[in-house]
Amino acid sequence: MREIKKVEEKETAVTLSRFGVRPLSHRVAIYQYLLGTKNHPTADTIYTELKPSLPSLSRTTVYNVLNHLCEKGAVRRVTIEDHESRFDADIRDHIHFKCSQCQQVFDLFEVNFPRLEIPEGFSATSVQVNIEGVCPHCKSGR
Amino acid sequence: MREIKKVEEKETAVTLSRFGVRPLSHRVAIYQYLLGTKNHPTADTIYTELKPSLPSLSRTTVYNVLNHLCEKGAVRRVTIEDHESRFDADIRDHIHFKCSQCQQVFDLFEVNFPRLEIPEGFSATSVQVNIEGVCPHCKSGR
DNA sequence: ATATTTGCAAATAATTTGCAGTCGA
DNA sequence: TCGACTGCAAATTATTTGCAAATAT
Numbered sequence: 001m002r003e004i005k006k007v008e009e010k011e012t013a014v015t016l017s018r019f020g021v022r023p024l025s026h027r028v029a030i031y032q033y034l035l036g037t038k039n040h041p042t043a044d045t046i047y048t049e050l051k052p053s054l055p056s057l058s059r060t061t062v063y064n065v066l067n068h069l070c071e072k073g074a075v076r077r078v079t080i081e082d083h084e085s086r087f088d089a090d091i092r093d094h095i096h097f098k099c100s101q102c103q104q105v106f107d108l109f110e111v112n113f114p115r116l117e118i119p120e121g122f123s124a125t126s127v128q129v130n131i132e133g134v135c136p137h138c139k140s141g142r
Numbered sequence: 143m144r145e146i147k148k149v150e151e152k153e154t155a156v157t158l159s160r161f162g163v164r165p166l167s168h169r170v171a172i173y174q175y176l177l178g179t180k181n182h183p184t185a186d187t188i189y190t191e192l193k194p195s196l197p198s199l200s201r202t203t204v205y206n207v208l209n210h211l212c213e214k215g216a217v218r219r220v221t222i223e224d225h226e227s228r229f230d231a232d233i234r235d236h237i238h239f240k241c242s243q244c245q246q247v248f249d250l251f252e253v254n255f256p257r258l259e260i261p262e263g264f265s266a267t268s269v270q271v272n273i274e275g276v277c278p279h280c281k282s283g284r
Numbered sequence: 285a286t287a288t289t290t291g292c293a294a295a296t297a298a299t300t301t302g303c304a305g306t307c308g309a
Numbered sequence: 310t311c312g313a314c315t316g317c318a319a320a321t322t323a324t325t326t327g328c329a330a331a332t333a334t
Contacts, residue, residue, distance in 0.1 A: 022288085022289095022333085024289070024290095024333080026290080042323085044323080056291085057291095058292070059291090060290070060291060060324095061290060061291070063323090063325075064290080065289095077224065079221055079222060079224060079272070080221060081221070082221060082298095083225040083226060083227065083297095083299070083322080083323070084225060084323060084324095085224050085225065085324090097264060097266075108261060108264075111258055111259060111260070111261065114256030114258070114271070116253055116254075116256070116271070117253060117254075118273065118275075119253065121277075121278030121281065122250075122276070122277060122278060123275050123276050124273045124274070124275035125242065125276075126273070126274045126275070127271070127272070127273050127274075128270075128271070128272045128273075128274075129256070129270070129271050130221065131258070131260065131264075131266045131269050131270075132266070132267055132268045132270075133260075133265045133266035133267045134264070134265050134267075135263075135264060136263030139264075139265060164313085166307090166308085166314070166315095168314090168315085185298080185299080186297090186298080198316085199315095200315070200316045201299090201317095202299095202300085202315070202316060202317075203315055205298090205299065206314075206315080224324090225298070225322095225323060226297080226298060226299095227298085227299090285334100286333100286334090287332105287333090288332080289331080289332070289333085290332080291330085292328095292329095292330105293326105293327095294325105294326085294327085295325080295326070296323100296325070296326085297322100297323085297324080297325095298321100298322085298324100299320105299321080300319105300320080300321070300322090301319085301320070302319085302320095303316105303317095303318100304317095305314105305316085305317105306313105306314080306316095307313085307314070307315085308311100308313080309310100309311095309312100
């Protein structure tokens with residue numbers, strides 16, 4: 001089992017390298033955590049979840065690493081909350097849905113991502129489509 | 143001139159009433175300011191701009207009013223910044239473009255707003271489409 | 285050996301809250 | 310008069326910064 005984890009870490013390291021990110025241990029840990037969740041966690045959630053197994057981890061490093069991963073394009077910053085960033089290691093174009101009741105953020109891969117014609121003169125580096133509403137679970141009476 | 147301003151204020155008040163917003167003076171002032179700008183200002187910008195002509199205005203009130211206007215649907219919160227809200231009194235569906243160099247947020251009315259098929263079970267109350275990139279002005283060498 | 289990364293504590297920034305006073309119907 | 314609204318100062322939350330120590334190549 002230990003072995004499997006080691007292998008995963010190595011693969012994650014290779015992936016990070018391809019993004020031009022030096023695979024330092026905390027970076028690998030954070031990236032791996034993001035790959036393994038669909039919850040679009042906040043920096044604080046990542047810190048809280050990882051801290052027990054990585055006691056040396058600091059909040060500053062979480063922020064540093066996330067900013068670096070976003071800059072290098074390995075991770076997407078999801079700007080769907082009013083004043084807090086969420087992060088997503090799935091960099092394929094897809095739509096996010098935020099339930100205004102349970103506050104959860106869902107991926108909507110089943111909805112076609114719109115092809116937009118960017119006007120002359122503008123050049124786009126990223127497109128975010130965010131829907132807000134009520135999720136099936138909350139709709140059916142909590 | 144004074145007269146014209148009075149008339150505008152009255153019209154704005156009527157509009158607010160239609161949204162179920164009691165047209166108190168600060169609310170009218172903030173809403174009118176938002177109607178008159180295309181800059182998607184932040185709460186702080188609104189406060190700074192309005193303070194000179196409305197010395198009694200407080201930051202708290204700006205936040206209160208903006209939250210209230212958003213709740214009532216008179217104003218849209220634009221979640222395009224990492225950790226600060228912008229506001230838009232134009233509630234027609236349209237796309238926002240943020241230039242990562244000059245930080246300005248543009249309306250892209252010329253781009254068709256996508257029709258999305260929301261999956262069964264979900265119900266949507268709002269859809270935001272945010273593009274990030276470089277604007278024509280910054281592209282042509284600052 | 286040198287540049288990069290980290291952790292801590294303090295700083296900053298945006299927003300909310302508690303509460304007492306004020307305004308509007 | 311009564312409930313809604315306001316302003317102030319303090320609190321809260323998310324994030325960044327300065328700097329010294331640790332680490333990677």
